[in-house]
Amino acid sequence: MSDTPDPAPETPEPIARPPRPGRAREPSDPEKDERSALGFAWYRLVQWILSTLMSAIFGLRTTGRKNIPDRGPVMLVSNHLSHLDVLVIGILLDRPLNYVARSTLFFWPLAPFIRSLGAFPIQRDGIGAQGLKETLKRLKRGGIVTLFPEGTRTLDGDLGELKAGIALLAAKARVPVLPAAIAGTFNAWPRSRGYPVTHPIRVHFGEPIPADEVRTLGAEALTALIRERILRCQEVARRGVERDLDRGTFAEGGR
Numbered sequence: 470m471s472d473t474p475d476p477a478p479e480t481p482e483p484i485a486r487p488p489r490p491g492r493a494r495e496p497s498d499p500e501k502d503e504r505s506a507l508g509f510a511w512y513r514l515v516q517w518i519l520s521t522l523m524s525a526i527f528g529l530r531t532t533g534r535k536n537i538p539d540r541g542p543v544m545l546v547s548n549h550l551s552h553l554d555v556l557v558i559g560i561l562l563d564r565p566l567n568y569v570a571r572s573t574l575f576f577w578p579l580a581p582f583i584r585s586l587g588a589f590p591i592q593r594d595g596i597g598a599q600g601l602k603e604t605l606k607r608l609k610r611g612g613i614v615t616l617f618p619e620g621t622r623t624l625d626g627d628l629g630e631l632k633a634g635i636a637l638l639a640a641k642a643r644v645p646v647l648p649a650a651i652a653g654t655f656n657a658w659p660r661s662r663g664y665p666v667t668h669p670i671r672v673h674f675g676e677p678i679p680a681d682e683v684r685t686l687g688a689e690a691l692t693a694l695i696r697e698r699i700l701r702c703q704e705v706a707r708r709g710v711e712r713d714l715d716r717g718t719f720a721e722g723g724r
Contacts, residue, residue: 503610504565508585509565511585512565512585512586512587515585515586516559516560519556519559519560520560523556523557523560523670526667527553527653527657527667527668527669527670528669528670528713529557529560529561529670529671529672530669530670530671530672530709530713531561531671531672531673531674532671532672532673532674532705532706532709533649533673533674533675533702533705534561534674536647536674536675536676536677537562537563537647537674538645538647538677539564540564540611541611541644541645542608542609542610542611542612542613542614542642542644542645543608543612543613543614543644543645543646543647543677544608544613544614544616544638544639544642544644544645544646544647545558545613545614545615545616545647545649546615546616546617546618546635546646546647546648546649546695546699547615547616547617547648547649547650547651547699547702548617548619548623548628548650548651548699548703549617549619549620549621549622549623550622550623550626550651550654550655550659551622551651551654551655551657551658551659551660551665552622552658552660553654553657553658553665553670554617554622554651554654555568555570555588555615557651557654557670557672558615558649558651558672559586559587559615561672561674562613564612564613565587565612565613566586566587566613566615567587567588567589567607567612567613567614567615568587568588568589568614568615568616569588569589569590569591569600569604569614569615569616569617570583570588570589570590570591571590571591572590572591574588574590575590589603589604589607601634601638601641604616604638604642605638605641605642608642608644613647616635616638618631618632618635618695618696618699619631619632620632622659622660623655623660624660624661626655626656626659628650628696628699628700628703631692631695631696633688633692635692635695636686636687636688636689636691636692636695637688639683639691639695640683640684640688640691643680643683643684644680644683645677645678645679645680645683646677646678646683646695647674647675647677647678648674648675648676648677648678648695648698648699648701648702649672649673649674649675649699649702650672650673650675650699650700650702650703650705650706651670651671651672651706652670652671652672652703652706652707652709652710653668653669653670653671653706653710654668654670656668657670668710669709669710669713669714670710671705671706671707671709671710671713672706673702673703673705673706673709674702675698675699675701675702676698678694678695678698
C-alpha cells in the first residue's frame with residue numbers, strides 16, 4: 470500500500486455551473502453516452518436547477534476538482550451519508566454521471582426520472598451480476614460511474630466497512646479509481662429523518678488511484694487502499710464544513 474502525505478488545506482472552489490440548458494454537447498466529448506440530444510439537454514437542465522438550489526440552500530462547495538479526469542473511464546467511489554449524495558456529486562461533475570441505485574428505487578414515477586439522470590439498478594445486498602455487467606459496460610464506453618462501496622447509507626455519519634465486491638469490480642474494470650468524500654449531507658438529511666434541513670455541505674475529490682496500481686493489488690489490499698483514500702478525502706471535507714460553521718458563514722437548520 471502506497472503512503473501519501475496528509476492532504477493540505479485547499480481553497481474551496483465555487484460550484485462549476487453546468488452549461489445552460491439546451492447547449493449542445495462539445496464535439497471533443499470522447500464519451501459514447503447513450504443519451505439522446507434531448508436526453509442530454511434534460512440532464513443539463515436538471516443539473517443546472519439542482520446546482521442553483523444546492524448552492525443557495527446548502528452552501529455547497531468543493532475542493533480537489535483538479536483531480537477529476539477530463540476524459541476516459543473512471544470509477545468514482547465515495548462515502549454514503551444521505552439521499553442527497555448522488556445529487557451533490559452529479560452537480561460537481563462536468564461529465565455526465567452514471568451511478569448505481571438499489572433496485573427498490575425503480576418504481577413509477579421515480580424510475581424514469583433517475584434513469585434519465587444516469588441511474589441503473591443493483592441488488593440491495595450487493596452489485597449482482599447484472600449490475601456488474603452494466604457498470605463495466607458504461608466504463609467501457611468511457612464514462613464515470615459513481616459507486617458507494619459501503620452499500621448503504623451510514624447510520625452514524627462515519628465511513629463503514631466497504632463491500633468486498635468493490636475490489637472485484639475495480640480489478641475487472643481496470644480503470645482509474647477516483648476517491649471522493651462528502652461532509653454535511655448526514656446533518657442535512659440522515660436516513661433517520663424524513664425531510665432535509667439546511668446545513669453546509671462540502672465535497673473533496675482525491676487523487677485517482679492509477680489503473681496500473683489497481684491491477685497490481687490483491688483484493689484485500691485494494692479494498693484497504695480505497696477505504697484509506699476515502700477517509701483522507703473525508704477529513705478534508707469535514708474540515709471545510711467545520712470552518713463554515715466556525716466562521717458563522719452559514720445558518721444551520723433544525724435537527
